[in-house]
Amino acid sequence: MSGVGSESSKPLSERRASRPIRLGKLAVGGDAPVSVQSMATTDTRDRQATIDQCRMLQAAGCDAVRVAVPDDDAADNLGAIAKAVTIPVIADIHFNYHLALRAIEAGVAGVRVNPGNIGGQKRVREVARAAKERGIPIRIGVNGGSLEKELLERYGYPAPEAMVESAVRHIRMLEDEDFFDIKVSLKASDVPTMVRAYRLAAKTFDYALHLGVTEAGTLLQGSVKSAVGIGMLLAEGIGDTIRVSLTADPVEEVKVGIHLLKSLGLRDGGMTLVSCPTCGRCSVDMITATQRIEKALENVSEEVHVAVMGCEVNGPGEAREADVGIAYGHNNVGLLFKKGKVVRRFAADELEEALVAEVRSIVEERSGKLPIVNQ
Incomplete structure (x- = not known):
């Protein structure tokens, strides 16, 4: 990793x-x-x-x-x-x-x-x-x-x-x-x-x-x-x-x-965000999507590496290297990765919410606060 x-x-x-x-x-x-x-x-x-x-x-x-x-x-x-x-x-x-x-x-x-x-x-x-x-x-x-x-x-x-x-x-x-x-x-x-x-x-x-x-x-x-x-x-x-x-x-x-x-590897803690600069292959508005994700996770205190990628060229590779990552693809779908493995395929408009939820789950786990499970 x-x-x-x-x-x-x-x-x-x-x-x-x-x-x-x-x-x-x-x-x-x-x-x-x-x-x-x-x-x-x-x-x-x-x-x-x-x-x-x-x-x-x-x-x-x-x-x-x-x-x-x-x-x-x-x-x-x-x-x-x-x-x-x-x-x-x-x-x-x-x-x-x-x-x-x-x-x-x-x-x-x-x-x-x-x-x-x-x-x-x-x-x-x-x-x-x-x-x-x-x-x-x-x-x-x-x-x-x-x-x-x-x-x-x-x-x-x-x-x-x-x-x-x-x-x-x-x-x-x-x-x-x-x-x-x-x-x-x-x-x-x-x-x-x-x-x-x-x-x-x-x-x-x-x-x-x-x-x-x-x-x-x-x-x-x-x-x-x-x-x-x-x-x-x-x-x-x-x-x-x-x-x-x-x-x-x-x-x-x-x-x-x-x-x-x-x-420079001189400080730990908080979110490290990797995101692609977007190009003509991208089928979603990566700029605003990434800004929303960054805003949603700006107060994360635990060390977590997040990747937000826009297409299938470098997307899957970078997403696999992160703690949690998403990679958008064709036909309005994308993949959610966690610790190097594909968790699930989502519709493009569901990926952001799924990513944020997964990051928060990891943060709760690492901070010793287990997520609440609805009975």
Whole structure:
């Protein structure tokens, strides 16, 4: 079988060894699974709206969520937000060391702050000590769009070497305070620059790496750019946690991130859907049929491999390789497959319902909840 978890879906490269850290209960780096993060788009000063969105991200499978902390009013809500969800909440802070201290006191699981931007080594010392006392890691976030002026003048553009040099500067400021619970990101909107920066960083230090293509764009363009950039690095064994940055509902970021990891054999759980792109041989509307099936099964949590195929050329073969599959044929009929065997021939308009019912039966069986049998 070629489903997820089989020999064919093992990671392409051995993972880079990185220092492990913990975001609350979530392990990052070392031999921990690659995690998916997102960022709330709500105004953190609106406590309930932010809690509601964090809960939606959690339900979608997000492993950690970041929230913006632009001022004291936002910081006031951090404790309540962190308690309202079971996934780690990370405070995103720029320039203001006071807000970093407040976030740490509020009980967030992590802080994103660049030591070189908060007012000198004395303030770095205060933040590092507070974070160390609470066991809270700090993420250093280097961005190609906001590099130090001196580095831009020396390199002439946001070069990968400049980005890594910037990261090392920030790292040393924390290391000088005996602080080593560090995670680093080196994001750029240009995929080749981002990839080269992470490759160089992976050779330069052993801290956990948070991967992402920043300002990637809309759902379509951003997903493609992120899949290329993040996927290349993960396939090389580089990366410990990811965020797919989209100008879209952040739930979509989580969905794309999860599918990205699943496609590389780096995450289990949920439905893996194989479907044909349709052609002139197909006798049904494959596009809408597949969309309906995907929608009906979008909340499946157990690992299940599903195939939806439109004709007899590749259809039966792909359907046999899935846990459950259907293959449409001529004369308005099709076949339902389960674990490599034909279960039954159905009329074409009955196949969707039969497939969904079979998947749900498998999910109930695997989750330990036996399907109810009508007496």
